[in-house]
Amino acid sequence: MRKFITAALAAFICLSASAVTAQPYPSKPIKFVIPFGAGSATDLLARLAGNELTKSLGQPIVVVAKPGANGAIAAAEVKRSAPDGYTFLFGTNSPLAVVPNLMKEAPYDVMADFTPVTFLGENTFFFAVHPEVPAKSIAELVAYAKANPKKLNYASGNTFAIVATTLFASAAGIEMEHIPYKTEPDAIVDLLSGRVHLMNSTPTTVLPHIKSGKLRALATTLTERSPLLPDVPTLIEQGQPKLPVGPWFALVGPAGLPLEIVARMNQEIAAVLANPEVREPMQAQGFAPRSSTPEELKSYMIDQLAVWKTALKAANIPQQ
Numbered sequence: 001m002r003k004f005i006t007a008a009l010a011a012f013i014c015l016s017a018s019a020v021t022a023q024p025y026p027s028k029p030i031k032f033v034i035p036f037g038a039g040s041a042t043d044l045l046a047r048l049a050g051n052e053l054t055k056s057l058g059q060p061i062v063v064v065a066k067p068g069a070n071g072a073i074a075a076a077e078v079k080r081s082a083p084d085g086y087t088f089l090f091g092t093n094s095p096l097a098v099v100p101n102l103m104k105e106a107p108y109d110v111m112a113d114f115t116p117v118t119f120l121g122e123n124t125f126f127f128a129v130h131p132e133v134p135a136k137s138i139a140e141l142v143a144y145a146k147a148n149p150k151k152l153n154y155a156s157g158n159t160f161a162i163v164a165t166t167l168f169a170s171a172a173g174i175e176m177e178h179i180p181y182k183t184e185p186d187a188i189v190d191l192l193s194g195r196v197h198l199m200n201s202t203p204t205t206v207l208p209h210i211k212s213g214k215l216r217a218l219a220t221t222l223t224e225r226s227p228l229l230p231d232v233p234t235l236i237e238q239g240q241p242k243l244p245v246g247p248w249f250a251l252v253g254p255a256g257l258p259l260e261i262v263a264r265m266n267q268e269i270a271a272v273l274a275n276p277e278v279r280e281p282m283q284a285q286g287f288a289p290r291s292s293t294p295e296e297l298k299s300y301m302i303d304q305l306a307v308w309k310t311a312l313k314a315a316n317i318p319q320q
Contacts, residue, residue: 025085025260025261025264026057026058026059026085026086027059028059028086029059029060029061029062029086030053030057030059030060030061030062030085030086030087030088031061031062031064031086031087031088032046032050032061032062032063032064032088032089032090032251033064033066033074033077033078033087033088033089033090034046034063034064034065034066034074034089034090034091035066035067035070035071035072035073035074035075035089035091035092035094035095036065036067036071036092036157036158036183036184037065037067037182037183037185037186038065038185039183039185039204039205040065040067040157040183040184040185040202040204040205041123041184041202041203041204041205041285041286041287042090042092042249043063043065044204044285045090045120045249045282045285045287046061046063046090047063048278048281048282049061049090049120049269049272049273049278050062050063052272052275052277052278053268053269053272056268056271056272057268063090067182067183068182069099069103070094070095070098070099070102070158070159071091071092071094071095071096071098071099071159072095072099072103072106072107072108074089074091074095075089075091075095075096075099075107075108075114076107076108078114078252078253078254079107079108079113079114079254079255080254081254082254083115083253083254083255083256083257083258084261085253085257085258085261085264085265087253087254088117088251088252088253088265089114089251089252089253090120090249090251091249091250091251091252092158092160092247092248092249092250093159093160093245093246093247093248093304093308094158094159094160096110096114096250096252096301096304097110097301097304097305097307097308098159098163098308098312099159100305101305101308101309101312101319102159102312102317102319102320103319103320104319104320110301110305111298111301111302111305112255113254113255114252114253114254114255115252115253115254115255115256115257115262115294116250116252116294116295116297116298116301117250117251117252117253117257117262117265117266117269117294117297118250118251118265118266118269118270118291118292118293118294118297119248119249119250119290119291119292119296119297119300120248120249120250120251120269120273120289120290120291121248121249121273121282121287121288121289121290122246122247122248122249122287122288122290123202123247123248123249123286123287123288124202124203124220124221124222124226124228124286124287124288125160125161125164125200125201125202125220125221125222125247125286126200126201126202126203126206126207126210126217126218126219126220126221126226126229126232127165127168127198127199127200127217127218127219127220127221127235128191128198128199128200128201128206128209128210128215128216128217128218129141129197129198129199129215129216129218130191130192130194130196130197130198130215130216131213131214131215131216132194132197133152133197133198133216135218136216136218137218137233137238138172138218138219138235138238138239138240139238139239141198141218142172142173142174145169145172145174145175145176146173146174149174149175150175150176150177152174152176152177152197152198153176153177153178153179153196153197153198154176154177154178154179154196154197154198154199154200155179155180155181155187155188155190155191155196155198155199156178156179156180156181156187156199156200157181157182157183157184157185157186157187157199157201157205158183158184158247160200160245160246160247161184161199161200161201162178162180162315162317163245163308163311163312163315163317164200164221164243164245165178165198165200166178166315166316166317167243167244167311167314167315168200168235168240168243170314170315170316171240171241172240176197176198179196184199184201184202184204184205185205187199187201187205188201188205188206188209191206191215192209192214192215200221202247202285202286203226203228203285203286204285204286207228207229207285207286210229217229217232218232219232219233219234219235219237219238219240220232220233220234220235221234221235221243221246222234223236223242225237226286227283228284228286244307244310244311244314245307245308245311248304249287250297250300250301251265251269252297253265262294266291266293266294269291270291273289273290273291274291
């Protein structure tokens with residue numbers, strides 16, 4: 001009888017363990033790690049997507065901010081996480097294309113340490129100045145900067161802003177001092193106070209202040225005018241060359257993520273990005289949502305690593 005009870009207990013434990021491992025995915029909260037802080041465009045977009053995913057998946061999406069090092073801190077955390085489908089990087093071009101080219105010893109290999117899930121979309125940026133800067137167009141800004149060498153400075157809260165502004169200044173033949181910030185919400189405080197003069201930023205950060213008159217928009221970095229500020233011309237319209245890089249978002253997991261989880265998350269996010277209740281609030285922030293297959297994202301990431309390598313070199317930004 002004792003042997004029978006022992007065997008029965010062992011069988012029960014095995015069955016219980018099997019039941020646990022066989023639980024349908026997801027069976028607990030999922031973490032979206034973001035590379036920028038609270039209040040950033042990345043934070044807002046991750047929460048918009050996460051709120052809808054919570055409904056369809058039946059589990060909470062928890063947004064965790066890990067700002068710093070151009071997104072390398074957030075990406076490295078996801079790299080170290082278990083490939084079980086409960087930790088993803090809701091990332092941007094910064095950690096996924098810039099860091100590997102910018103850091104001499106990057107803490108990860110993008111193509112080896114992550115599993116592509118889906119592209120998420122592209123974002124709008126605006127060149128905005130403090131009202132004390134006597135310029136109402138890019139031409140006037142360039143003329144003022146040339147007449148006052150090194151008098152202007154500019155803030156940045158991400159790598160696209162750094163590269164785009166550096167390339168713009170180089171093409172225009174002007175010199176400005178760069179003042180980097182960890183995130184856009186940090187930088188906007190000094191732009192509003194006038195301690196910095198110019199910032200290339202997402203609508204999430206600058207649009208309310210442009211509409212209130214506290215800042216002035218001079219241009220959008222898109223190839224077409226933004227419906228958010230249709231009266232603001234593009235850089236190209238104002239005689240500036242097209243920027244070779246752009247800001248984009250993607251969802252990736254750690255290496256070794258099971259194919260069935262990749263397929264499930266890809267399908268769920270495609271549905272979320274197609275939902276007007278999500279698309280419209282995203283578009284109101286200047287974001288153009290667009291999903292992809294994992295294979296399309298992989299190919300895009302490979303291409304962007306090369307594109308950003310060239311852009312960083314053209315901008316004379318050395319490795320750190």
